[in-house]
Amino acid sequence: MIEISVTCDNTDRGLVVASLLQGFALSDVQHSVHTSESKRVHLYATAAPLASAAWPTPDEAYADAPGVLDEIGWLTRTAADWHDQNDREYYLRKAAAYDRIALHEERNGPSGCETETEVAEATAFYLLDHDRDGDGNHGGYPYEPDHPAAEDNPRGYVRQEYALWRAAQGPTPQHTHS
16 A cells, blocks of 8 residues: 655645555545645545456445435435536436445346436436536546546446545545435
8 A cells, every 4th residue: 555645735635646546546635724724735545456357346435425315415416506517526426326226226226217227327418428528627546527428328437537536635524424
């Protein structure tokens, strides 16, 4: 394992984390605001060199994610007061929530006529389309949204992008719902 410490502008935190993820499997990413310059941030991470460009597993992608019920609550509140139809965070979090629900279904068997797996695939494809047509505001490592591997595994793409997004957000409080 490698310990990494980076100081950067707070606005560049996501870009720095995404760049580090190109060469390392990061865990335990933490940040603290630099005391003398409030626009600067220190990032600390434990890292291991990447062995291959594999999709994150669900456990890796959603390790520090809020509980599914918390995410559904956030999605509901955001949709009720939504002004930006191009809000990538909303589409990403929605696709990740449906992916997590589908994972539960896949372990326990289908529960309805339109399976959660089908909904997860549809929201994942929507995120892919949004990212292809968007402003480039996606992690894209190791797979860009127009890469054939992303098209072949849209839920893997959601996990990749969610893991990158969560790492760039910094630590969050623990939630009790799953």
